[in-house]
Amino acid sequence: MKEEKTEVKGALGNVYIVQRIATLVAVVAMFFPAFNPAKVCELVNENLSLFTSAISYSSLTSDCARAFRVGWIDESVFILLFVASIIMLLGIILAIAGGCMSVGNNKMQKTGLLFSIGGALLIIIGAVLCIAGYTMAQGAAKVERVKPEFPSAIIIYIVVSAVILLLSAFLYIKLPKPAKDAKFEIESKYKLFLMFMPFAALAFVFCYLPLWGWRYAFFDYKAGSTLSMDNFVGFKWFAYLFQNAATRADIVRVIKNTLAMSALNICTSWLPMMFAIFLCEVKNMRFRRFVQTFTTIPNFISWILVYAIALAVFSTDGFINTFAKEFHLMSEEATGHNYLMGDSFTWVKMWLWGTWKGVGWSAIIYIAGISGIDQQLYEAAEIDGAGRFQRMWHITVPGLLPTFFVLLLMSIANILTNGLDQYLVFMNAQNKKTIEVLDLYVYQLGISGGSIPLSTVIGMFKSVISVVLLFAANGVSKKLRGESII
Amino acid sequence: MAKTAQEKLDEKREKEYKKTHKKIYRTKPGDVVFNVLNYLFFILFTIICIFPFYYLFINTISDNGLVKRGLINFYPKGLNIDNYLALKGVNDLGYAFIVTITRTVLATALMVVASAFVGYLVTKQEMWKRSFWYRFLVITMYFNAGLIPWYLNFAMLGLTNKYSAYILPAIVAPYNIILVKTYIESIPAELEESAFIDGASHLTVFRKLIFPLSKPILATVAIFGAVGNWNSFQDSLILMQNNSQLFTLQHRLYIYLNQSSNLGAVMSMGGAAAAAAMEQALNAKVIKYTISMVSIIPILLVYPFMMRYFEEGIMLGAVKG
Numbered sequence A: 001m002k003e004e005k006t007e008v009k010g011a012l013g014n015v016y017i018v019q020r021i022a023t024l025v026a027v028v029a030m031f032f033p034a035f036n037p038a039k040v041c042e043l044v045n046e047n048l049s050l051f052t053s054a055i056s057y058s059s060l061t062s063d064c065a066r067a068f069r070v071g072w073i074d075e076s077v078f079i080l081l082f083v084a085s086i087i088m089l090l091g092i093i094l095a096i097a098g099g100c101m102s103v104g105n106n107k108m109q110k111t112g113l114l115f116s117i118g119g120a121l122l123i124i125i126g127a128v129l130c131i132a133g134y135t136m137a138q139g140a141a142k143v144e145r146v147k148p149e150f151p152s153a154i155i156i157y158i159v160v161s162a163v164i165l166l167l168s169a170f171l172y173i174k175l176p177k178p179a180k181d182a183k184f185e186i187e188s189k190y191k192l193f194l195m196f197m198p199f200a201a202l203a204f205v206f207c208y209l210p211l212w213g214w215r216y217a218f219f220d221y222k223a224g225s226t227l228s229m230d231n232f233v234g235f236k237w238f239a240y241l242f243q244n245a246a247t248r249a250d251i252v253r254v255i256k257n258t259l260a261m262s263a264l265n266i267c268t269s270w271l272p273m274m275f276a277i278f279l280c281e282v283k284n285m286r287f288r289r290f291v292q293t294f295t296t297i298p299n300f301i302s303w304i305l306v307y308a309i310a311l312a313v314f315s316t317d318g319f320i321n322t323f324a325k326e327f328h329l330m331s332e333e334a335t336g337h338n339y340l341m342g343d344s345f346t347w348v349k350m351w352l353w354g355t356w357k358g359v360g361w362s363a364i365i366y367i368a369g370i371s372g373i374d375q376q377l378y379e380a381a382e383i384d385g386a387g388r389f390q391r392m393w394h395i396t397v398p399g400l401l402p403t404f405f406v407l408l409l410m411s412i413a414n415i416l417t418n419g420l421d422q423y424l425v426f427m428n429a430q431n432k433k434t435i436e437v438l439d440l441y442v443y444q445l446g447i448s449g450g451s452i453p454l455s456t457v458i459g460m461f462k463s464v465i466s467v468v469l470l471f472a473a474n475g476v477s478k479k480l481r482g483e484s485i486i
Numbered sequence B: 001m002a003k004t005a006q007e008k009l010d011e012k013r014e015k016e017y018k019k020t021h022k023k024i025y026r027t028k029p030g031d032v033v034f035n036v037l038n039y040l041f042f043i044l045f046t047i048i049c050i051f052p053f054y055y056l057f058i059n060t061i062s063d064n065g066l067v068k069r070g071l072i073n074f075y076p077k078g079l080n081i082d083n084y085l086a087l088k089g090v091n092d093l094g095y096a097f098i099v100t101i102t103r104t105v106l107a108t109a110l111m112v113v114a115s116a117f118v119g120y121l122v123t124k125q126e127m128w129k130r131s132f133w134y135r136f137l138v139i140t141m142y143f144n145a146g147l148i149p150w151y152l153n154f155a156m157l158g159l160t161n162k163y164s165a166y167i168l169p170a171i172v173a174p175y176n177i178i179l180v181k182t183y184i185e186s187i188p189a190e191l192e193e194s195a196f197i198d199g200a201s202h203l204t205v206f207r208k209l210i211f212p213l214s215k216p217i218l219a220t221v222a223i224f225g226a227v228g229n230w231n232s233f234q235d236s237l238i239l240m241q242n243n244s245q246l247f248t249l250q251h252r253l254y255i256y257l258n259q260s261s262n263l264g265a266v267m268s269m270g271g272a273a274a275a276a277a278m279e280q281a282l283n284a285k286v287i288k289y290t291i292s293m294v295s296i297i298p299i300l301l302v303y304p305f306m307m308r309y310f311e312e313g314i315m316l317g318a319v320k321g
Helices: A010-029 A050-055 A065-070 A075-101 A106-138 A152-174 A188-218 A236-243 A245-267 A271-280 A285-300 A303-314 A319-326 A346-371 A375-383 A388-413 A421-426 A438-448 A452-481 B002-027 B029-060 B064-068 B082-089 B093-121 B130-141 B147-156 B164-171 B174-185 B189-197 B202-213 B215-231 B234-239 B249-258 B263-269 B271-318
Strands: none
Touching: A010 A075, A010 A106, A010 A152, A050 A075, A075 A106, A075 A152, A106 A152, A188 A236, A188 A452, A188 B093, A188 B130, A188 B147, A188 B164, A188 B202, A236 A245, A236 A452, A245 A346, A245 A388, A245 A438, A271 A285, A271 A346, A271 A388, A271 B029, A285 A346, A285 B002, A285 B029, A285 B271, A303 A319, A303 A346, A303 A421, A303 B029, A303 B249, A303 B271, A346 A388, A346 A421, A346 B029, A346 B271, A375 A388, A388 A452, A421 A438, A438 A452, A438 B147, A452 B147, B029 B271, B064 B271, B082 B271, B093 B164, B093 B174, B093 B202, B093 B215, B093 B249, B130 B174, B147 B234, B164 B215, B164 B234, B174 B215, B189 B202, B202 B215, B215 B271, B234 B249, B249 B271
């Protein structure tokens, strides 16, 4: 909403920009638990944002059941806080509407400013109610249990909404009065942008906002506690990663697994191409489509289901063992061998599962590529006496190489990313050492183990290296083929 | 439409191929060997791909006594569907089903509409700072902050252990937006222009013209989205830690699979306890098979019909540029 206006120019335009930024601040702050004006005492969950407080009374009072029952604090305080949150939410929504309308024509802007003024007033009312809630909390029956604390967010909201209020009022006075018969209009380019904005917001919240979580790497954070300057540790965890011998050994092992499995995949990334080339030598179209259909199925089932299948086939009472027993390759009473346990050939096993799941699907792109190759080339080669394999090698393979090259570069860029699911499901006590890849290690360290800062640091390294690799791959591609892959 | 076109093309190619190649190939013995080996390889590989599914299936519909003795290997015996009926008694499976089905439908529907709409918007050159905003979306495909910050973000937004954590992040899908955008760009611009001349707004043009015209690609995107949602596991595993009612089917299956008592350990116990544990473990095995089958069946059912959409998707993705 902080875009430039073409109609309002000069000083007024700048005022508009400041007003929009103020609105944006209020909107963004609404989603951060750190800026929740309703958090007037310890009983309000610290992971609660203003937005959540306003839409869900049960979340607001989630930690209060005991307090209400025992009578530490009167429930009316929370009802008041809830109402205050709703009023602030409404105010922010009005301010958003006002901000959106500010890209319209004069009439639109004038009305939009009224919205902004109304919104700012509502926010201030809500903030005052929050202060009232704070005062009430101070008078609670058991203050030492309730622990009232004045949320600084109230000040922020009051300042921001005062800015919005003053600027909007100023603009309202300065802007010329619209003609009586004027219509509400927004220029097409802004209209399109306004329609796009909600989606940009979603992308921001779920794809860009996580970067804000990188700050945990600089704190001594334990799950459930809060971040404050008290536990700020600077680069301690970065150093820890290299100084702590156990962690360092873990990292080396995990990186080795990651690189080995990625390397196996990269070294065999020509398999789908071969699969496609040989499948295209099959002249019966019906058979070809049949093979294509059934070899792509495994690609569409989850790794959990692949594991379920692995259990059904390879576990102690799975197909391999029962088959051997039925045909007396193994005595009836013998305990079957569980092929999924044990840590021998883990890398190869994982690679085999990945290939089983993916090769048919990856071949599709090459099959399409083959049908795009000029048939005349083959005919000419045939007349020149080229055999089947010569045609494959001299016509089909060069025709597919550009596609292969792009996919190869992409897989090199993704060398540190093997995914979590496959290794998580196939992991067991025996193969843990050889199966743990970077993604799995981060998951175990952070989610299961609770070492949030350390796992964040590792994730940061991984993200940065991946991006560097991606750009390097892109550079290589640009240099060699004159085409960008991203 | 596309399928028949594809088939026609296939047939045409086949005929041409036969015309040009027949004589040469029939005569060479080396080619016969090659063809036999080639066919054999693909038959074998296809069997490897589908046999496990078949094996699971026959074990779920056979007599459990025979399954326990490991006698069901190639064809079902003692057909019955008791195992499927027995699923009613499995704890929490009902919730998992409801959650998975509703999230698949909801998230896919929203994602498809959003992809179509955003795909349409980013084709409009006159949008304010269009190329910046387009890149803003596309760049998210290549970069992520990492698993832990991703989780902390949900925690910060108060979305952990909430159903909406399944839906909201799924709405904007950059890859699908690229697919739709590429497709919309191939629709003749004159169609739109004439609608604008008639005074239609962007929304009307989208609703009445673009959306219906881009149905083929939307079907592709919908299928991809639905499969992804149906298979989703990580979000359930990490975000729903304290709300087991919201576990997805895959997550439940993962839990059941991991409950598997190690049969070898059980057998070494000996005596009646071992027999009982054995009995239980084997029943659990069949139930696991059945749950797996139930999670696979929707995909297998949808799959053959959707094959062409999948292929279209991968092709369009390849030419995105």
